[in-house]
Amino acid sequence: MAGEARWHSAPDRTSDPEIRRGIVGRAITAAAKRATKGRSYHFMRVLAINGRLQVPYLIWNSRLMPRGKLPRQQTEAVILRTAWLCASQYERTQHRAIGRSVGLSEDQLEAIGSDPQSALLDEQTRLLLAGVAELLDDHKLSDATYEALREALPPKLILEYTMLVGTYAALAGSLNSFGVPLEKRRANPRCAI
Secondary structure: OOOOHOOOOOOOOOOOOOOOHHHHHHHHHHHHHHHHOOOOOOHHHHHHHHHHHHHHHHHHHHHOOOOOOHHHHHHHHHHHHHHHHHOHHHHHHHHHHHHHHOOOHHHHHHHHHOOOOOOOOOOHHHHHHHHHHHHHOOOOHHHHHHHHHOOOOOOOHHHHHHHHHHHHHHHHHHHHOOOOOOOEEEEEEEEOO
């Protein structure tokens, strides 16, 4: 996989003997494992470490993805760019499969990480991807980026977009810090969701 060496690595800390997952956290993780046929559940084990955060996070996140108002291809492009810049292999691997399922090509998926200004991506997606770096580096959109986005999006979608980046950056930090392993079926980056 291109860029493989750039990913953060940490020991798998999700099995720390001090971690006590509650019954709700274990149930949600088991349900995710069943629903995805084992393809996507390890991240739930991290969220279950603090049960009082897990359900509110899942409700919040569902408002951004999959029920956000940005087009799904753009949502996945933004998440993938965030994962790339945060060096989150788990997040990137999961969302490459989701990106494929919403119509992004393999070439587009590669470009989102390594060449976000590629002609393979439409102009609005390129603008959104440029803003991801600004949000992660400066914690704000530049005036030029905001104004360019404002020509295409209402303020409520710009807010949703900035929250999408922040939410997935926070998740990447948790996944990277706890060394969340890829599910065995995900070790192959070409595996479809």
